[in-house]
Amino acid sequence: MLLAVVLASALFLCSSASQGCFTLTGIRNAVYLIDNLQKDTSSKCSCSTNATDCLCLPISSGDCSTACFQEGLSQMSSSTVSTRFHLIVNQLKKIVVTLKSNKCGSFACEQPCNRTTTGNTLTFLKALLESFQNDRMRGKA
Structure with a gap:
């Protein structure tokens, strides 16, 4: 299943790359990760406490969150949480x-x-998904 998602996403990514501002693949990948991490307790941990086993990622409340998304995705790609989802991250x-x-x-x-x-x-993934969705809606306006 994961291989099929990765291949389909890669094909879409290649076909969309020339369009410049595509977000559909990002939306699909974020939704896939959210759906698959729902059962993972370490993905739902509380960052408000001093939890050592929690991956706490930066979330910006401002309009400019690109750097936070880049930083958070880099942290995710090097964490053990995402080893199964390394390609998608x-x-x-x-x-x-x-x-x-x-x-x-x-x-x-x-x-x-x-x-x-x-x-x-x-x-973090829900915030990223929301940004993808907002940009997609702006592109259709």
Whole structure:
């Protein structure tokens, strides 16, 4: 199943790359990770306490969250939580970099990560998904 998702995403990514500001693959990958990490207790841990076994990722409350997404995805790719999903996390990293390079919507900003809060893996992925969805809706307007 994972291989099918990765291959389908890779094909779509290649076909969409020339379009510049694509977010559909990012949406699909984020949804896939969220769905598959729902049962993982370490993905739902609390970052408000001093939990040592919790991956707490930066979440910006401002309009410019690209740097926070890049930082969080880098942390995810090097964590043991995502070893099963390493390809998908790396693909999300590439999508965010491409959106930033192509100056797409909210991913066009160049500010450093304004780490106003941290969240667990699921909270981080939901914030990333929301950004992808918002940019997709802007592109259709």
